[in-house]
Amino acid sequence: MPEMPEVETVRRGLNSYVKGHEITHVEIRYNDLITGDVNQFIEFVTGATITDVGRRAKFLLIHLDNGYTIISHLRMEGKYRISADPNAIDKHSHAIFTLDNGQKMIYNDVRKFGRMQLWNTDDLKNNKSIQKLGPEPLSKEFTFETLKPRIMRHHKDIKIVLLDQSVMSGLGNIYVDEVLWKAKLHPETTANHLSDKDIQNIIELSNQEMEKAIASGGSTIRSYIDASGHKGNMQNSLKVYGKEGTPCPRCGTEIVKIKVGGRGTHFCPHCQVIK
Ligand SMILES: [Zn+2]
CATH class of the missing domain: 1.10.8.50 (Helicase, Ruva Protein; domain 3)
Structure with missing residues (x-):
C-alpha cells in the first residue's frame, strides 16, 4: 500500500500535468471504483476544470471548478498515469479522464481496491472517510x-x-x-x-x-x-x-x-x- 509520502509524490506529479486543464471526457470501466452514482459522477466531472490536486493523509483530493472534489484513495495498487498514447490503456485501466490538451489521466488498479467519490468541496471535512482522520505530520495541527x-x-x-x-x-x-x-x-x-x-x-x-x-x-x-x-x-x-x-x-x-x-x-x- 502506498504510504503518505508516495501519495504526496503522486499529488505533485499529477498537479504538474492536470492543474488548470478541463476534463472533456470521462470513461469509467469498473463501476465499483466509484462510491455513489456512476452516471452522476461522469455528468458532474465532464466539462469541469481541475483547479488543484490536494491531499488529506492518503486521500488525493482532485478539486474541480464546479464546487466538487474527487476524493481518490489508491488503497493497495492504485496508480495514475498521464499519457496521450492509446497503448497506455490496458485491462487494468478503470477510469480514463481525457483532458483538453489531448492527454489522458488514466487510473490503473490491478487489485481493484481503490475508490473514488465525488464530494462537495466546501463540505469535505464532513466526509465520513476524512472526518475520522487524526492530525498528520507536517500540518499545523500536529503538535x-x-x-x-x-x-x-x-x-x-x-x-x-x-x-x-x-x-x-x-x-x-x-x-x-x-x-x-x-x-x-x-x-x-x-x-x-x-x-x-x-x-x-x-x-x-x-x-x-x-x-x-x-x-x-x-x-x-x-x-x-x-x-x-x-x-x-x-x-x-x-x-x-x-x-x-x-x-x-x-x-x-x-x-x-x-x-x-x-x-x-x-x-x-x-x-x-x-x-
Ligand atoms: Zn540497535
Whole structure:
C-alpha cells in the first residue's frame, strides 16, 4: 500500500500535468471504483476544470471548478498515469479522464481496491472517510498539545496506536517502524507509559521521516510508481523496515521481526527496550 509520502509524490506529479486543464471526457470501466452514482459522477466531472490536486493523509483530493472534489484513495495498487498514447490503456485501466490538451489521466488498479467519490468541496471535512482522520505530520495541527491526549488515552502497544489513523494519520507500517527505531521505543511499549519527551520525539521524528520520504519520492516496497512513472528511492534509506537479520545501524545487534497487532514489525532488541 502506498504510504503518505508516495501519495504526496503522486499529488505533485499529477498537479504538474492536470492543474488548470478541463476534463472533456470521462470513461469509467469498473463501476465499483466509484462510491455513489456512476452516471452522476461522469455528468458532474465532464466539462469541469481541475483547479488543484490536494491531499488529506492518503486521500488525493482532485478539486474541480464546479464546487466538487474527487476524493481518490489508491488503497493497495492504485496508480495514475498521464499519457496521450492509446497503448497506455490496458485491462487494468478503470477510469480514463481525457483532458483538453489531448492527454489522458488514466487510473490503473490491478487489485481493484481503490475508490473514488465525488464530494462537495466546501463540505469535505464532513466526509465520513476524512472526518475520522487524526492530525498528520507536517500540518499545523500536529503538535504536542493535540497528540499527547490522543496517544495517552490508549492502553495498547504504541505500534498499534501510531498506526491508528484516527489518532494520527499518514504514518503506515513502514514509517512507524522507522520512527520507533529512531525514538528508541519498543513497538510493544504501552502507549500511556510514554513520557512527554517520548511523545515529543515521535512528533519530531514523524515530521522528519515524512519530509525526507517526500523529498526522495517515497519508498517502492510495493509496486508503487508516481504519476510520471518514476520509482521512488526512499527504501534505500530505511533503517529497520525489511532489515530483519541485518545489523542495527546504531549498535550492530541483529534487527528482529515480530508481529504486533497482526502487522510485521521490525526493531532492534538492544536499542528499543520495553518501558
Ligand atoms: Zn540497535
